[in-house]
Amino acid sequence: MTDTRTNPTATSLKRHPGGCQCGAVRFEVELDLSAPVNRCNCSVCTRRGISAAYVKPDALRILSSPDTLSEFRSGNSGSYSAFCKRCGCECFGAGFLEALGGDFRSINVNCIDGIDPATLTYLYWDGRHDNWAVGPRDTPWPVHP
Numbered sequence: 001m002t003d004t005r006t007n008p009t010a011t012s013l014k015r016h017p018g019g020c021q022c023g024a025v026r027f028e029v030e031l032d033l034s035a036p037v038n039r040c041n042c043s044v045c046t047r048r049g050i051s052a053a054y055v056k057p058d059a060l061r062i063l064s065s066p067d068t069l070s071e072f073r074s075g076n077s078g079s080y081s082a083f084c085k086r087c088g089c090e091c092f093g094a095g096f097l098e099a100l101g102g103d104f105r106s107i108n109v110n111c112i113d114g115i116d117p118a119t120l121t122y123l124y125w126d127g128r129h130d131n132w133a134v135g136p137r138d139t140p141w142p143v144h145p
Contacts, residue, residue, distance in 0.1 A: 038123050079095025089111065
């Protein structure tokens with residue numbers, strides 16, 4: 001996967017509050033929501049319905065207590081998803097990928113307060129077929145070939 005982030009300027013970045021469904025997990029993230037967000041057709045992303053924006057670790061500030069969160073790791077991946085222990089909502093994830101510039105945080109933009117997903121621009125990745133080298137496109141990849 002390649003880095004799909006633009007080089008945001010200080011004026012394009014905005015601080016956005018967000019959280020889980022029940023309110024136990026709260027966070028703030030600094031990002032540019034005019035830039036495309038990512039959708040992937042892999043089994044994990046498809047089942048969870050994640051729309052992700054990638055940011056550097058210092059752009060995410062977790063406001064709630066660490067004991068409100070649990071983690072899920074798929075296989076031996078160094079990446080993980082963080083979700084609320086109470087309602088199960090997945091708000092963000094983290095990991096390390098050279099293609100994303102090293103350490104990253106993956107924000108589920110559906111968990112940002114006041115976001116209308118219909119107003120966002122999306123890039124689609126074919127993770128189900130491990131087709132990362134092709135890069136993203138502006139229409140969804142099929143789940144089945």
